Amino acid sequence: MSQTTLGDDELFGEAAAEVRADVENHLSKAREELPAAADVWETEADNVLGVLNGLRSALDVGDAEEHLRQAKKWYTMGERADAFEDADDLAAAIEDLEALIDDIEDAHDDVSDLTNAVPELRGALQEFEADDEE
Template sequence: MSQSGLDDEELFGEAATEIRADVEDHLAGAREALPSASAVWDVEADNTLGVLNGLRTALAVEEVEAHLRDAKKWYTIGERADAFEDADDLADEIERIEDVLDDLEEVSDAVADLASAIPELRGELEELHAAADESADGTADGE
């Protein structure tokens, strides 16, 4: 084998190592960007809307999505180049983070729906009770 062939193999090996490191770094960044369990469980607020808004903030996923996208991008490049000897651990970690991200997005959508529905419900209940109070006051005055 020629010297340039050895150099190419060495360069490819280095590139494969760097690609794997990039995937691992982005996966670590995605894990770090995930909310902590206490951030979605322990909330402090004076009312339901405050709880929902705090939860919605805790469920923000933009940074997780960005890191996961970069991890998948570099993983795909490495896979297509057949640069990994064993990348099952990377694929498994990508899948685990994708699953959690899907759950976060689903819960976030539900929280957003509740955060917009609760004030409407509160308004309807206030109107209903105010009308009932007015009706009761009118009946009491008329007797």
């Protein structure tokens, strides 16, 4: 084997390790952006609308999607270059994180819908009660 080939193999190995580290780093940063379980469970609000607004804020994923996108990009590049000896753990972590972010965003959308609907419902009930009293 020539000197150049040994150097190229070593450089490829280093690059592969760096790509894996980048994927792991972005996955870690994405996880850090996710809300804490306590933040979506505990509340200090005086009424339903306050609870819903607090929950909607707590369900913000921040930059998690962007970090996930970066992780997927580097993972895809590493996979296509056949740079990983074993990347099943990375693929599973990406898939799990993607599903969790989707679930959080779905919940955020549901809470947003309720946040809009509850004041309208309250207003309609107040009108009904006022009409009923007349």
